[in-house]
Amino acid sequence: MTSEWRTWKIGDIGKVVTGKTPSTRQPEYFGGEYPFITIPDLDGRRDISTSTRTLSQLGAESIRGCFLPTGAIMMSCIATIGKCGITTRPSFTNQQINSVVCRNDVYPKFLYYCFTQLGPALEAAGGGGSVYTNVSKSRFSAIEVTLPPLPEQRAIAHILGSLDDKIELNRQMNATLESLARAIFKSWFVDFDPVYAKANGDQPVGMDAATAALFPDDFKESELGAIPRGWRVGSILEFADLLSGGTPKTSEPDYWNGNIAWVSAKDVSNVSGVFLLDTERKISQAGVDNSSTKLLPAKTTIITARGTVGAHCLLGDPMTMNQTNYGLKAKKGVGDYFVYFSLKNLVERLRQQSYGTIFDTITTKTFRDTICIQPPHNLISAFENQIYPIMDATLNNQHQSRTLAELRDTLLPKLISGEVRVPEGFLQDVQD
Secondary structure, X not given: OOOOOEEEEHHHOEEEEEOOOOOOOOHHHEEEEEEEEOHHHOOOOOEEOOOOEEEOHHHHHHOHHHOEOOOOEEEEOEOOOOOEEEXXXXXXXXXXXXXXXXXXXXXXXXXXXXXXXXXXXXXXXXXXXXXXXXXXXXXXXXXEEEEXXXXXXXXXXXXXXXHHHHHHHHHHHHHHHHHHHHHHHHHHHOXXXXXXXXXXXXXXXXXXXXXXXXXXXXXXXXXXXXXXXXXXXXXXXXXXEEEEXXXXXXXXXXXXXXXXXXXXXXXXHOOOOOEEOOOOEEEOHHHHHOOOOOOEOOOOEEEEOEXXXXXXXXXXXXXXXXXXXXXXXXXXXXXXXXXXXXXXXXXXXXXXXXXXXXXXXXOHHHHXXXXXXXXXXXXXXXXXXXXXXXXXXXXXXXXXXXXXXHHHHHHHHHHHHOOOOOOHHHHHHOOX
């Protein structure tokens, strides 16, 4: 560590603010322009511009001592500790979050990256007994961080921030791409827009003549109501194979910690994006060979059948899975993306038809008994041809974001500790 870097207590580098919840007996305090940030809102985003709940002007005035300006660094300090973010507008938090309003010689984004590395220090500072960790305002304020001079803080934050900015841009782009793909699926196979257009003697909007010719121009009655003439209804298993998983024997260490991704319901529930690219646990080839789990192809649709039932995603790479999930793999002549969007459209109905009083299980019978639209294969192929480049772009973006995140996570501890220094010329180039 060079002599220019100094170690400070958090309480000495800015104003520490512990949040508070306005009286819930006053409904007029909620619903307004001020984000009211709680731990679930600290969801991996660096910049927290929106929150599930908001406060009105009256609510803000009732806890005005907890006001946070733009650029305050937030840290979850009760129960779920170590989640952090930066306010991008005037905001408030609840009492589970401690925040720092930085003094002028502390760059907020640099402090944010410092905070992402404070897990062990927070655990050491925690109290509150065995039920949950509670890092009080005083203990949080006493945690030490080491800071370089302000120009180097800005340079380090710029390097790490550029990676995070690209990751966020990819996330936003993927959200747009998936929405576009879902809109096309809904227009074709839920709302039947091209069929209605042709029935009215019109050309379907935004569709070439060859694709439009694949749609009929009238309807027939079915179990699902009016559907395009020539289409059928049936189980999703008519165009997708149902796959199951398994768990290698946990008492055999040779079966675990290999290089084969093993998907749990937790992995599916926590997936960020359409595609699952990594799993919490890995198994070995011996684990595959000696259990009922099998290696599933990339772009298999996965849905959770127990626990948080109905969460779903696509595999970004070949993976195995446990028995808390089902896989759906497109049969010959049917596209993987058509299966995925069909399943997404069916999830709510699957939930309604699942067994158990609180929707706790999906079974093979659930899939067999849940009927859906069965368009002709040539129309499915046309849909797949339109959607394939859109969805493959989202997969490529997710792969790129994972690579960028790995690079950021490698650089971050080295840069904020001073192990790797920013070149002098770069310090001069970086502007606030």
